[in-house]
Amino acid sequence: MVHTNGFEGRQLDFWDRQTGGDGNTGFELGLGTANSGQNNGWLYASQGWAREGTWAAINGTSANSVCSARVHARPFQDLEFALRIWDARGNKLADATTWLTANGRYQAVSTATWSPWGYTNVFAEAVIGSYGAAKTVRVDDLTVQCGTDSSPQRASRH
Template sequence: MSKRARIGARCAALTLLPLTVLMAAAPAHAGTRGLYNGFEESDIGKWDRLAGGDGRAGFEIGTGTALTGQGNGRLSATRGWAREGTWASFEGAYRYCTARVYVRPDQDLQFELRVWTPQGKKLISTAPWLTAGDYRLVQVDWTGEGDNKNFVEAVLGANGTPRAVRLDALTVVCADGSRTS
């Protein structure tokens, strides 16, 4: 084989190598769906708010307290509880899901992020202890159960000590093939 033919064969092999790798690689999150709710004015109607005792669930718009945009959620209680939740619905069945929300506590406190099915079954929750200060990410991961309509809620409770948090940038991502986080 001549030197020119060998160089041509090598160039052809190097040209085809990336195509071979791309064809063999699995698609990255080919079936991924996401929801974002930043507590902006256009998103407020999507939130369901409940409170018990002296708890309060509400929103702050244009106060300069949001992590992103102009709006954030606000939960507070001294003797009671408050929660804000929203539905995350995706067509099709997705295997792995992640919900993330940024939380800014006014005091050191325990905060809970929960995910429910439409039938009222709790899929997962996390209740980390947060220290007062800047926004912190709180996240839960779960395996879907076929129907991808889930209720995601942020919950704050208090038993005699004033507690308050701000919430922003809720994201729910579901994928059909591999973990989303």
């Protein structure tokens, strides 16, 4: 089972945006800046934090299922970036925090596998923070994928 949200069409309606300090978030629609499709999101912070997140339906998983999540990020400056997965009670299921180098390309950020047993929805969020230097990153192509072994099926983009 695969859940994707690439900011396309009505998918925009399902993104929740939160900020602290001077953080800001938004969408770029039809500007040619997306990793795939027409649209992408972006995060900015210089004295605070910013995040964009969305719920992913993972119905149909079983006790032996495993899931992982992936998002593509394109930083304007070198920065620390996090992809986090939460359950509906606020428990963190996965956290992929990594340093991204500004190289002009989108880079995949993936979580380790986690157990979806007992959950029908999870919240996936992309997060940056900065306290001193301006940081901006584009985000696109969120995928939450679940399978029945330690190697979830890879999603295909249309």
